[in-house]
Amino acid sequence: xxxxxxxxxxxxxxxxxxxxxxxxxxxxxxxxxxxxxxxxxxxxxxxxxxxxxxxxxxxxxxxxxxxxxxxxxxxxxxxxxxxxxxxxxxxxxxxxxxxxxxxxxxxxxxxxxxxxxxxxxxxxxxxxxxxxxxxxxxxxxxxxxxxxxxxxxxxxxxxxxxxxxxxxxxxxxxxxxxxxxxxxxxxxxxxxxxxxxxxxxxxxxxxxxxxxxxxxxxxxxxxxxxxxx
Amino acid sequence: xxxxxxxxxxxxxxxxxxxxxxxxxxxxxxxxxxxxxxxxxxxxxxxxxxxxxxxxxxxxxxxxxxxxxxxxxxxxxxxxxxxxxxxxxxxxxxxxxxxxxxxxxxxxxxxxxxxxxxxxxxxxxxxxxxxxxxxxxxxxxxxxxxxxxxxxxxxxxxxxxxxxxxxxxxxxxxxxxxxxxxxxxxxxxxxxxxxxxxxxxxxxxxxxxxxxxxxxxxx
Ligand SMILES: Nc1ncnc2c1ncn2[C@@H]1O[C@H](COP(=O)(O)OP(=O)(O)OP(=O)(O)O)[C@@H](O)[C@H]1O
Ligand SMILES: [Mg+2]
Numbered sequence: 001x002x003x004x005x006x007x008x009x010x011x012x013x014x015x016x017x018x019x020x021x022x023x024x025x026x027x028x029x030x031x032x033x034x035x036x037x038x039x040x041x042x043x044x045x046x047x048x049x050x051x052x053x054x055x056x057x058x059x060x061x062x063x064x065x066x067x068x069x070x071x072x073x074x075x076x077x078x079x080x081x082x083x084x085x086x087x088x089x090x091x092x093x094x095x096x097x098x099x100x101x102x103x104x105x106x107x108x109x110x111x112x113x114x115x116x117x118x119x120x121x122x123x124x125x126x127x128x129x130x131x132x133x134x135x136x137x138x139x140x141x142x143x144x145x146x147x148x149x150x151x152x153x154x155x156x157x158x159x160x161x162x163x164x165x166x167x168x169x170x171x172x173x174x175x176x177x178x179x180x181x182x183x184x185x186x187x188x189x190x191x192x193x194x195x196x197x198x199x200x201x202x203x204x205x206x207x208x209x210x211x212x213x214x215x216x217x218x219x220x221x222x223x224x225x226x227x228x229x
Numbered sequence: 230x231x232x233x234x235x236x237x238x239x240x241x242x243x244x245x246x247x248x249x250x251x252x253x254x255x256x257x258x259x260x261x262x263x264x265x266x267x268x269x270x271x272x273x274x275x276x277x278x279x280x281x282x283x284x285x286x287x288x289x290x291x292x293x294x295x296x297x298x299x300x301x302x303x304x305x306x307x308x309x310x311x312x313x314x315x316x317x318x319x320x321x322x323x324x325x326x327x328x329x330x331x332x333x334x335x336x337x338x339x340x341x342x343x344x345x346x347x348x349x350x351x352x353x354x355x356x357x358x359x360x361x362x363x364x365x366x367x368x369x370x371x372x373x374x375x376x377x378x379x380x381x382x383x384x385x386x387x388x389x390x391x392x393x394x395x396x397x398x399x400x401x402x403x404x405x406x407x408x409x410x411x412x413x414x415x416x417x418x419x420x421x422x423x424x425x426x427x428x429x430x431x432x433x434x435x436x437x438x439x440x441x442x443x444x445x446x447x448x
Binding site for chain 1: 279300307375
């Protein structure tokens with residue numbers, strides 16, 4: 001049991017030591033996941049709303065696909081992206097493999113369906129009513145989209161935070177496409193996985209604690225917004 | 230706005246809930262629509278408002294089929310109205326905001342209608358926290374404020390106290406007197422139909438039974 005306490009102590013030491021390496025890992029993690037969350041939100045939210053409100057032929061099929069994509073295993077996404085951007089892959093000439101950009105691409109693929117799916121689910125229920133109100137009061141399509149986002153802001157926010165939580169905590173995809181290169185693509189989760197496999201439990205626990213704290217902060221901000229509204 | 234209905238039919242699955250051969254609503258008149266529960270009154274208004282498609286038949290608005298410019302002049306206050314998650318003021322102002330009215334003008338117009346309906350104290354209150362009747366008055370104010378050429382009201386005074394009913398009726402009558410537009414109002418209150426309406430339409434089992442001056446219909 002001693003090594004757990006050791007790890008927690010190590011966590012404080014880590015954070016207080018202001019070690020540049022550690023902080024760059026934390027910052028890269030946040031940067032990569034934040035960027036992919038923004039991109040996913042911009043793509044996923046309007047498409048999720050659209051799918052929920054439009055009637056079209058293959059809707060059932062698309063819905064089922066969307067739900068499947070919501071639970072894609074990160075390693076599979078990582079593998080897929082790695083194949084596409086590896087030197088011999090179709091996008092190999094871009095030289096993206098083992099870069100932060102590759103990690104952003106992989107995480108974006110991973111969480112866009114999550115944000116889209118959660119938004120879709122909520123809009124199915126309240127969206128129709130909002131759309132009708134906008135229409136009967138003289139709004140056009142653009143007005144409708146804006147009103148939908150405004151009225152559903154809390155559920156959209158929850159979808160986005162869920163996406164961020166998934167992005168920052170996944171390890172499979174960033175490991176495969178990023179390669180866990182020190183000072184370049186090492187993020188919190190790959191740092192934890194590596195230290196764990198090397199038997200540095202205290203380091204893993206320390207970084208794990210940091211990860212938890214970040215999740216806690218993000219969710220507290222969300223909670224405050226939801227309750228304060 | 231004149232509404233001309235021809236051979237209108239609405240089916241839900243096997244069941245025909247609306248079947249109206251011909252019905253004319255003249256410009257700037259106030260019509261009452263009455264009939265038992267499930268008769269098809271709300272369905273008729275939803276179809277006229279463009280929220281729902283008919284199975285068969287045609288509706289002409291001033292001689293034209295429904296299109297986007299016409300839609301801008303129609304509004305429908307449904308039995309289950311939805312208020313926006315914002316203040317009472319913003320709710321009532323919303324149709325004017327959509328039409329890009331000047332801020333000062335919006336403020337004056339909203340203030341005026343809030344006075345008329347005695348909603349002024351609720352101005353900055355969040356719509357979610359309103360009582361049922363208050364919310365209904367807000368929804369009505371929001372529908373009236375931009376003076377639509379066609380106003381469709383689905384039981385606007387159900388759940389409203391007697392004093393507020395008077396206020397609402399006054400506003401509807403004023404709109405009618407000033408020839409601001411056509412109004413179709415569903416009501417279960419015969420007395421109210423007699424008090425307000427130029428003509429009354431009686432619907433039963435999806436069919437038009439009588440249309441005429443209130444006296445003929447209501448005997
Ligand atoms: N989406 C729907 N699917 C199936 N049936 C429906 C649907 N909407 C309405 N109906 C049926 O159509 C009939 C007419 O409904 P409508 O709401 O128009 O009645 P109404 O005259 O407004 O009644 P009320 O006075 O109770 O409001 C009802 O029998 C109702 O059950
Ligand atoms: Mg009804």
